Amino acid sequence: MSFPPFFSGLPFTGRQAGKKLKWLLSVGEIRQLLADVYVATDTIDSPELRSAAAALVLPEGTIACGQLAAWIHGIDTTALGPKPPRAQWTREAADIVQVFGVPVISPIATGVELAMELPRPFALSAVDALLRSGKADRWAIRAASAEYEGKRGIHQARQILHYADRRAASPGESWLRLRMIDAGFGRPDLQTRIKGHTREYRIDVAYPDPVDNRRLGLEYDSDRWHSHQREQARDEVRRTELEALGWHIISVRRTDLWGSYPSLELAVGAFLCVWPKLPRRW
Incomplete structure (x- = not known):
């Protein structure tokens, strides 16, 4: 007995699916892989x-x-x-x-x-x-x-x-680093480890040279992992603990990276006492 391609676990074209293609997409039975190539939704x-x-x-x-x-x-x-x-x-x-x-x-x-x-x-x-x-x-x-x-x-x-740097843990961290470089702040350190009183912290993007005895860290808070109230409360506690260790932490969201206003560059420049290169390039 032959099964339709969307039940086989193998990818198939829209032509192979025929008239059922739109219906299969509308009910979530299949997902798109490439242009006109699909596979059953539960296929690993x-x-x-x-x-x-x-x-x-x-x-x-x-x-x-x-x-x-x-x-x-x-x-x-x-x-x-x-x-x-x-x-x-x-x-x-x-x-x-x-x-x-x-x-x-x-x-x-x-x-x-x-x-x-x-x-x-x-x-x-x-x-x-x-x-x-x-x-x-x-x-x-x-x-x-x-x-x-x-x-x-x-x-x-x-x-x-x-x-390029393999230490960037997510696309957001890569974009954040490029923002800092384009603004003229120099290449930051990545995944900087900070030893606390009871635990070790890791900062996504950092400028570890002290300014008035404080150091600057930037953390990309993605929508996926930092949107819920409990996650935001945890982030706030973490930032407070890092502040006590002499670090000023700036939380960065996707809108900070892709919006048109240079608030991120201005905030970083104010801390580092460096006027950023403007306008933003992207």
């Missing part, structure tokens, strides 16, 4: 699943690259929402790996392409995530970028690869 994400989905959109004789390659390698390039990655491919690439039978440019080459092609904040968060995954080393990516000399985006790529 895996490299095998992503490779099988990519195989449905890759023309014969092509190699997955760009954001599609990043997605197959498990690297998030959008970070602001569940928008499926663009299906990108090439017919020529020097550095190729096979991922469950699908030809994909290597993680190192993927890092260079992301640094070149994505908007700056997403380029940095994607390369940070790639480094954090352990699938590519920053020095290897920087060395590989020499082969792209003269191509569009290489100037941005060199800058992004200079700033």
